[in-house]
Amino acid sequence: MLEFSVQAERSVVGFSPVRALLSTGITSLWHEKARQGLRLIAPDDPACAIGEYDGDRFTTVRPHDRIRALHRRRVVRGFREVAQAWVDQLGPCRVDVVDPHLLDEGSRLFFELLVHQVGGTVKVRCATGAADAAGLLPKTVSERDRRIEYLVSAAAQLHATEADFLYSQAAGYLGTGDAWTAERILRAVVRQRPTTTGWKDLELACAMLGRPLGADSRSRGDDRRPAAGPDGLHGPQLRLEGGWELLEKWSTTAGQIARNAAHSALFAVADRTVFGTYEIINDLTQSRDFFVVLRGGLTIKIHIRDIDTFAIAYIGPQDTAPGIDHSTDRSA
Numbered sequence: 001m002l003e004f005s006v007q008a009e010r011s012v013v014g015f016s017p018v019r020a021l022l023s024t025g026i027t028s029l030w031h032e033k034a035r036q037g038l039r040l041i042a043p044d045d046p047a048c049a050i051g052e053y054d055g056d057r058f059t060t061v062r063p064h065d066r067i068r069a070l071h072r073r074r075v076v077r078g079f080r081e082v083a084q085a086w087v088d089q090l091g092p093c094r095v096d097v098v099d100p101h102l103l104d105e106g107s108r109l110f111f112e113l114l115v116h117q118v119g120g121t122v123k124v125r126c127a128t129g130a131a132d133a134a135g136l137l138p139k140t141v142s143e144r145d146r147r148i149e150y151l152v153s154a155a156a157q158l159h160a161t162e163a164d165f166l167y168s169q170a171a172g173y174l175g176t177g178d179a180w181t182a183e184r185i186l187r188a189v190v191r192q193r194p195t196t197t198g199w200k201d202l203e204l205a206c207a208m209l210g211r212p213l214g215a216d217s218r219s220r221g222d223d224r225r226p227a228a229g230p231d232g233l234h235g236p237q238l239r240l241e242g243g244w245e246l247l248e249k250w251s252t253t254a255g256q257i258a259r260n261a262a263h264s265a266l267f268a269v270a271d272r273t274v275f276g277t278y279e280i281i282n283d284l285t286q287s288r289d290f291f292v293v294l295r296g297g298l299t300i301k302i303h304i305r306d307i308d309t310f311a312i313a314y315i316g317p318q319d320t321a322p323g324i325d326h327s328t329d330r331s332a
Contacts, residue, residue, distance in 0.1 A: 001092045001093055001094055002090055003094045003095075003096070004020050004258065004277045005095075006018075006096070006097055006098065008099045008100055008103040008104075009099070009102050010096055010104075011185045012182050012185060013145045013148055014104040014107060014178060014184075015107050015140070015181075016139055017107050017110075018041050018042075019041060019109050020136075020139055020140055021086075021137060022038070022086055023137065023138075024090060025085070025090060026150075027042075027085075027308045029083075030082075030089075030176075032049050033081045034052070034082050035078060037048045037078030037081040039078075041079075043172070043178075044144065047053065048267060067208055068207065071179060075106075076079075076109075082112070083117045084117060084118065092121045094119075094124075094125065095124045095125070097124060097125070123198070134212070141206065148166065152188040160193075163189055167186075167201070170186045174204060174205060174208075179208035181207075182205045183206060186198055187201040190202055238269060238272065239308060240312070241269065243311040244312070244313065246312050247262070247315060250262075262294070265292050265294055269310060279292065280291060283323050285323065286323070289301060289302065289303050292294065297317055297318040297319065298316070298317070299316065300312060300314065
């Protein structure tokens with residue numbers, strides 16, 4: 001039985017011990033699905049293949065529980081393909097993880113799946129304390145990783161080009177599914193250089209991981225300050241938490257232009273910029289309901305549920321929208 005030791009550590013870019021372990025295999029010989037899964041763990045490996053969902057950015061228009069479930073499903077599927085391909089090459093083995101309390105969340109999930117995926121072929125043991133340096137697998141760190149680690153540690157002195165680099169790297173990690181690394185990068189940067197894009201991507205990363213954005217989301221840059229909504233509502237981004245089935249049903253018969261327009265409007269609702277960019281008809285009978293009127297008479301009725309969530313109450317032609325007085329095109 002082969003034996004390997006990997007060192008866990010705190011770092012911005014995740015999966016360091018996993019990459020060290022996978023370096024013992026020949027990734028270029030893996031089947032395509034395994035090389036697609038590898039892209040999440042080791043995006044700089046030339047053996048990586050473009051996955052079915054690679055670059056598919058989840059949208060905050062989707063309910064957060066759907067984003068979380070979809071992300072988890074994709075990650076687990078990719079990890080399993082990678083784990084099986086690695087074990088098929090090396091056979092039974094034992095892996096010692098040194099200082100497991102330092103494992104990043106993604107690495108911890110991978111090792112858990114590694115044990116259960118291969119039915120006892122791999123044993124993972126946890127070790128705490130110093131290990132024989134000669135027995136540890138060397139870390140696989142790219143120049144890009146080093147630059148990310150350095151810039152995040154120096155976030156208070158970031159120049160504009162450096163912040164842009166970190167934002168682009170975080171977006172890339174989101175596209176491959178590594179929301180853990182993306183979140184760590186974005187949290188470090190937006191505290192010093194808050195931008196609309198940065199906060200949107202951070203919220204997306206948190207939604208993918210199923211956790212709240214955090215209290216510091218209440219202190220955003222000037223370019224992120226929302227407009228007032230019904231009853232003077234202000235606050236951070238709203239989340240769609242109801243009416244998704246109405247949108248899906250309508251989308252089955254709507255054209256691409258109409259679908260794009262509807263999605264853009266829903267993004268504006270989520271951003272609270274809808275009130276300054278679209279024609280809005282307030283529902284006078286329901287203080288937290290309003291209509292967003294788009295081109296061609298397409299109308300979306302929005303219900304503000306609470307301080308940070310909303311629901312779609314209607315989507316379709318304006319002349320059949322419930323609650324509008326069609327003699328005046330205003331709320332009845």
